[in-house]
Amino acid sequence: MPRVPKIIPISDLRQDASGVIKRVSASREPLFITQRGRAAAVMVSMKEYEQTQHELEILRLLARGERDIEASVGFNLEAVLADADALLAEQQ
Template structure:
């Protein structure tokens, strides 16, 4: 994804806030905001932000699972299934 077409100075954001929000919602692309010629912030629509957070949460769960595997914290699936069935039968 190229962000170069979505780079705007902070003065543009100040002068066109409503238009920027509409554009973000329609295009679902983040916008880089600059101040004194340097990138200072990235803004995006709420739906995209929520999707990003959900994706990061899933990646964290996967990373934790991989860490457990590497640490040897695993059990055979047959043992886990038997334990779950035993609990369900109580």
């Protein structure tokens, strides 16, 4: 069953911004802020934001890889492994 989103009016945020931020940070759940009865913004903890951005970057890289594969762009695996072996041999 999906979770019920946490929603507060912007007036509550104005009255207790520090408390709201503490609750968002502790819960790691998004908080929807409404203005005049409509969704206006979403607040998330910094940790959640950073994790989301990291996951988004991974998805972008995967999508780029898929496009490269479809366009037959890329590197031969054997050649890459041979280059890596050569670099490792030089370092020893």
